[in-house]
Amino acid sequence: MTRTAGQDDEEKSARQRLRERRTAARRQAGRVLSRDGALGTLRDRLTLLHEAAPQVYDLDEQADLYGDGVVAALEERVAALLGTEAAAFFPTGTMAQQVALRCWAGRTGNPTVALHAMSHPEVWERGAFTAVSGLRPVQVTREPRLPTAEEVRGFEEPFGSLMLELPLRDAGHVLPTWEELTEVVEAARERDAVVHFDGARLWETTHHFGRSLSEIAELADSVYVSFYKSLAGFGGAALAGPKTLVDEARTWRHRYGGAVFQQFPTALSALIGLERELPRLPDYVAHAHVVAAALREGFAAAGPAWARVHPEVPHTHEFQVWLPYDADVLAEAATRQAERTGTMLFVGAWAQGGPGLSRTEVTVGAAGLEWTADDVRRATADFVDLVREVVSG
Incomplete structure (x- = not known):
């Protein structure tokens, strides 16, 4: 079926609204794995x-x-x-x-x-x-x-x-x-x-x-x-x-x-x-190993059936997470998690990597050092529940 210009405009508007909600949720979230200072206000900088x-x-x-x-x-x-x-x-x-x-x-x-x-x-x-x-x-x-x-x-x-x-x-x-x-x-x-x-x-x-x-x-x-x-x-x-x-x-x-x-x-x-920051980077990298392992365990316990943390053991304090859902679904789930719980497990954008497959980047910074492995596993379980909620409508 041929899409109309109105449908395309509505889809763009919906994505724009989601981006705005995600940005606001990220700024207001009390718990994140990293906090990007570049996204702060001029006063902050x-x-x-x-x-x-x-x-x-x-x-x-x-x-x-x-x-x-x-x-x-x-x-x-x-x-x-x-x-x-x-x-x-x-x-x-x-x-x-x-x-x-x-x-x-x-x-x-x-x-x-x-x-x-x-x-x-x-x-x-x-x-x-x-x-x-x-x-x-x-x-x-x-x-x-x-x-x-x-x-x-x-x-x-x-x-x-x-x-x-x-x-x-x-x-x-x-x-x-x-x-x-x-x-x-x-x-x-x-x-x-x-x-x-x-x-x-x-x-x-x-x-x-x-x-x-x-x-x-x-x-x-x-x-x-x-x-x-x-x-x-x-x-x-x-x-x-x-x-x-x-x-x-x-x-x-x-x-x-x-x-x-x-x-x-x-x-x-x-x-x-x-x-x-430079002296702290080795600590961030070491803790990224803990976070990546807990994410793998959390996804294995809560589903979905297929999820990947890449590399399994991060080489730096940044790595990828791949999930079998469209990017908009995952972005909505991440936003709802922050809006409802004050915790935003995935603060980065989700990129479509293929039909029904998306990835995001995870960065572990100073804020992430406060997270235990149990914290990550619990947040992962909550996130998966919200993904299913978004999918079910």
Whole structure:
């Protein structure tokens, strides 16, 4: 039967109402596994700066102009953490990575960038590598894991750079083992390619690898890190690597429009994140193991017959949950749980992964450390009951 324009409009309106209810429920929920500061009010964000900024930087210093002052201090802090010669602040990670790989293309003489089909530039950046920077991305694999050394060695054409997203977010925030990662890097070196880490969430990986940030970054020729992913900053990113590369990247940053007049709020929020959140990330990862196990147990006890937590043991403090229902059904159940009980087990959006199959991302943050395994199992049982209620109408 052909749908009418009126039916389509009504469906859009219903989804919009659900989004608004879900947003309100998330803000009002007393218990969540993580609380995203970016979704707070302007007052909340300004309060953070007012209270925490004096603890991380001398506020009697002159405000920054075009990257000096507090921005330069942030760059030095990142370079020290990652063990690189230098680092440059960028307003966005998209710009930072384009500049990094453009610089490497000029040095290697090869604009081809080997990457994963599910990597951020391929999925979320509208072909920016090619459209803006003249790069040519080629996909090493589509498997829901990082590329293997064998795939890198056996790839059928030359490439100048290999980009590895650590963790690979869209595959479930997955990581290779340390041995697998070192083998992949060695395979790229054998092909005379440079290695760039898309480390937007690199901060989260130390627990899984059992290595420091500097040991992880040392494997790559350059590394990008984000300040709002994992660290709860206002935005911004950094490109770290050899001083000659970073100096060249600053020139391209200017050409790309990234030489912003003043960036002190973002830089201060990044320093706050490095001070407050970075030391706690291993605790979040460890507790994510507890939460994931309790979710599996809760779904096994309460149904549905098919449910998946992926990875079963999370590699970071973020992971996926897959359930055999449409996304709208699960979003409605999550919203009702928050509205009725003050607990919101799943605060993230649900994405349709196929007919009658949806997934969401779970992040375990400071708020999640208060949850016991029993808390998670009880909340899972309540959520399943609400899913059945929504389905039954």
